[in-house]
Amino acid sequence: MKAQVFRGVNQLSYEDISIPEIGADEVLVQVRVVGLCQSDIKKIRYPLYEPPRIFGHETAGVISAIGEAVTDWQVGQRVVVMHHIPCMRCAYCLNENFSMCDTYKRITTTAGFVPSGGGFAEYVKVPGHIVRNGGLIPIPDSVTFEQASFVEPTNCCLKAVKKAKVEPGQTVLITGAGPIGLMFAMLVKYFGARAIATDLIPARIEKALNVGAEAAFDARDPDLSAKIKALTGGMGVDICLLAVPSEKAFFQGLDCTRKGGKILFFAEFPDEVEIPINPNILYRRELDLMGSYSSSYRLQALAADIVFNRRIDVDKLVSDRYPLKELTAAVERAVQPTPETYKILLYPENGKE
Incomplete structure (x- = not known):
């Protein structure tokens, strides 16, 4: 499969790599749309993480394979992939400070190398912890992949609005x-x-x-x-x-x-x-x-409801669309926006909506 591999500060390499192999409790998702987030841009432009990695986390796609122990999901289902799911047992989770949970902070969705989100690839592997605990959200037929990719950033903003x-x-x-x-x-x-x-x-x-x-x-x-x-x-x-x-x-x-x-x-x-x-x-x-940092597990269902039922019009936020192979150009556009630049979405080679 094709993926954008982070090889160092401001060094992205569009490469052929192996499709991740999944375990018994894991799911493989074919990425259809992935949003470009400011946190992705920081990780690419500053020496925050050791390469190689594959970033990207505002991901919507289609389940292409499931492990033999997975019972609640089927090949062909359209899903949002959430890359953060808390443990629900630690002191932070019990106080509803989910984004401070060590399990939450340890990203495990991956397209290869050190797990780092994995959305900037044609396929992303979703581990059992995420699959079992609400990290896959089914997308209604009436909702586009583009719209669905906004569930995670909507949750982040919703958390701030609720906290205030x-x-x-x-x-x-x-x-x-x-x-x-x-x-x-x-x-x-x-x-x-x-x-x-x-x-x-x-x-x-x-x-x-x-x-x-x-x-x-x-x-x-x-x-x-x-x-x-x-x-x-x-x-x-x-x-x-x-x-x-x-x-x-x-x-x-x-x-x-x-x-x-x-x-x-x-x-x-x-x-x-x-x-x-x-x-x-x-x-x-x-x-x-x-x-207010990141998202809240408690607000996940509400964030999905707000996006899926068009309680806000996320289509108005999309300004630029790039094929995944042009991620470097997309990052440059985000760093040096035109007056009309808002949300940037990326599409792997495996097809658009």
């Missing part, structure tokens, strides 16, 4: 209107709150309005805080979701969030970044700072 306790009638500031920020805008609206988005690119500001934001502004607007206060009766927003790793965006969010409000870090900052803040600001204004 977005409620009907609230106002939420979303910093950044890339694919994640736009999904936040959709989810905020779905849960009955008002979304305000910021970005540096005019087309993305317009796109935010198109997908459901009540207002959207240029992040460089010197009157940004005043405009947001005017939209919120002088109070400021209830919640700020940081969808870009920007120190300036954080301080804008701090400026625009009301007393007693919340600021949630969703985008991952570079490790060397440190943000100085006077703790009395948090104390006197009773602000909550929080972070």
Whole structure:
């Protein structure tokens, strides 16, 4: 089969490798669509992992083989592959901190080499732990593979929205209107709150309005805080979701969030970044700072329901489609986006929808 093998920083090699052999409790999935995630881009562009590896985890495809001990799945079923499933027994899982679980963090889906997701290949092997514990999600006939590939990123955003306790009638500031920020805008609206988005690119500001934001502004607007206060009766927003790793965006969010409000870090900052803040600001204004990393097992069914029943329109997020052999070009497009670049999807040679 063909696969994009990570051979070193910014070194992707489109190679012929063996199709993974499956064990008795494992499943082999033929990849039809895989989304390009910011975490994939970081793994490719920075020295975070030893090569060789095959990344990619926003995967939708068709079961092509099952082990003899697999009873609940059949060849030909259309499925979403979840690459993270927690153990459900450790102290983190018992406190519903599923993404802190060691089993959750240890990726086991693979197309070869050290298990690293495996979606950037024609076939991916799903281990028994994932198969048995909800890591395969059947795709309804009415849902395309493209739409289904959004279940995992939707879960990640949904977790943040739930953690921030977005409620009907609230106002939420979303910093950044890339694919994640736009999904936040959709989810905020779905849960009955008002979304305000910021970005540096005019087309993305317009796109935010198109997908459901009540207002959207240029992040460089010197009157940004005043405009947001005017939209919120002088109070400021209830919640700020940081969808870009920007120190300036954080301080804008701090400026625009009301007393007693919340600021949630969703985008991952570079490790060397440190943000100085006077703790009395948090104390006197009773602000909550929080972070949200990855997905939540508890929200998996809801994320699938939201995507499969079109409660948000994920089709509006897709801007670019590349064959898998052009993954390097897709990464470059994501790193240097055009004004119209949002979500990028990739297709192995074995066929499109």
